[in-house]
Amino acid sequence: MKLGRPLTLGAVLALGLAMPALAAGPGTPAIDGRHLDLSWMLPFVGILLSIAIMPLVAPYFWHHHFGKVSAAWAALVIVPLAALHGVPTALYEVVHLLLLDYIPFIVLLTALFTVTGGIHIRGNLHGSPSMNTALLAIGTVLAGWMGTTGASMLLIRPVIRANDDRRHKIHVFVFFIFLVSNVGGALTPLGDPPLFLGFLKGVSFFWTTEYLFSEMLLCAIVLLTLFYAVDSYWYRKEGRKKPDPTPESPIRIEGGVNIILLAVVVGIVLASGSWKPGVHFTLYHVPLELQHVLRDLALIAVIGLSLKLTSRRIRTDNAFTWGPMAEVAKLFAGIFVTIAPALAILRAGSDGVLAPLVSLVTGPDGQPLNVWYFWLTGILSSFLDNAPTYLVFFNLAGGDPDLLMGALASTLAAISCGAVFMGANTYIGNAPNFMVKAVVEEAGIRMPSFFGYMGWSCAILLPLFVLLTFIFF
Secondary structure, eight states, rough: OOOOOHHHHHHHTTTOOOHHHHHHTTOOOOOOGGGGGGGGGGGHHOOOOOOOHHHOOOHHHHHHHHHHHHHHHHHHHHHHHHHHHHHHHHHHHHHIIIIIIIEEEEEEHHHHHHHTTTOOOEEOOOOOOOHHOOOOOHHHHHHHHHHHHHHHHHHHHHHHTTTTTTTOOOHHHEEEEEEHHTGGGGGTTTSSHHHHHHHHHTOTTTHHHHHHHHHHHHHHHHHHHHHHHHHHHHHHHTTTSSOOOOOEEEEEEOHHHHHHHHHHHHHHHHHHOOOOOOOOEEEEEEEEEEEHHHHHHHHHHHHHHHOOOOOOOHHHHHTTOHHHHHHHHHHHHHHHHHHHHHHHHHTTGSSTTHHHHHHTBBTSSBBBOOHHHHHHHHHHHHHOOOHHHHHHHHHHHTOOOHHHTTHHHHHHHHHHHHHHHGOOOOOSSSSHHHHHHHHHHHHTTOOOOOOHHHHHHHHHHHHHHHHHHHHHO
16 A cells, blocks of 8 residues: 655555655655645545545546546645646656655566466366355455565455356455455564564564464454355355356465565565665655665566466466556555645644644653554554554654564554554555455456445454454553
8 A cells, every 4th residue: 555755655564565664855846744734635635535535426436537637636735736836846856756656566466466476376266155254364464474465466356256156255255355455464563564564663573462462363363254154144145156267166366476586576576674884875855775776677688577477378367457456556646645745734733733643642651652552543543544643653653673573662663553454444544455456346246346345354353453452552
């Protein structure tokens, strides 16, 4: 699926694609969040409202021109930035965004989208409540080890086919986003971008498995139980009168080479966080490290290999098109640019206009307030992308991985859970959310609107997060 480096740092980093270890040197013409007021956040609010409202009030216009709308909102940040803070600052922010965040973000997403789109689960399952619950449970487990994006793109098409004879099935895809695209990612740093950022900052690989397992298990059990109850109700209510266009048949997996390539993608991302040769160069004040450049080039090579080695028939049977990827790329480009001022303000901490928010996480005795770390990280992750938000609060808590894994382990758990779990609150909280929505709609199924989806998340997830707060934080 957010910082003084535009949302890019979040998304890109999020996917483990860009975690620049080098700080910008003196004289870098970056945005200073201390001097920005809340008016700079208006374009970000505008693009969010466009995503939420325009598909409802002007669906034809939105379908054909959403890229132009995204570009227009981005221009409302770049042009004033150049006029008021100088062309060098605007140019730096754009170059920084492209090189460190957006390009790595899109490359990784495209790699996962392409590779998983070349794995076809032949045959068809019957979308009964028990089968749907099993599929969501399997996806939740897979998400922790192959990433929420990889697991979502691998399983969403089989879930669509399994339920193609169901009249009431929107809830299936909503819970799919809750579980597979978000909650399951808490198992390992490979599961979700925020945790990968923590890994790159020094948090040990299996710390999340040990310290977030109980929280993840509680969320998964509650959501799977609730899903089974809801799906059973609609299943009985339908009466199974609609003929199944894809009857149940034996399951087999085709495109095995892409399973190997998927493992290669995971290995590439993991290696980019572990291998630090210390080689770097600078392009217009933007520090580029060798391991990150090689990572992106290797992922592009994986994309090429997947396209070359995968049978066209497999992608045709998967109903694979570039439409969902194009939509994500265009809309997130606008989101990344417009969120840059908001992240810069957050990075300014107590010196920025959002200082009251920052002060909430520290008690009178100077000790961290885990409840607020959980909720503030989560609320901001719902709208600002969870990876950069995680990084902001990680640093607010001291930024020392040894201390955060030890005496402040509960604080790091609160930050991690807020970023991972509450990314499910909106479509833009985590990149796989939007990708699942796009793939489902590409299949001709109407998903809830932006606010409609939030209705689901507020009704189901917020009470769960309150329960989580009382038990763990």
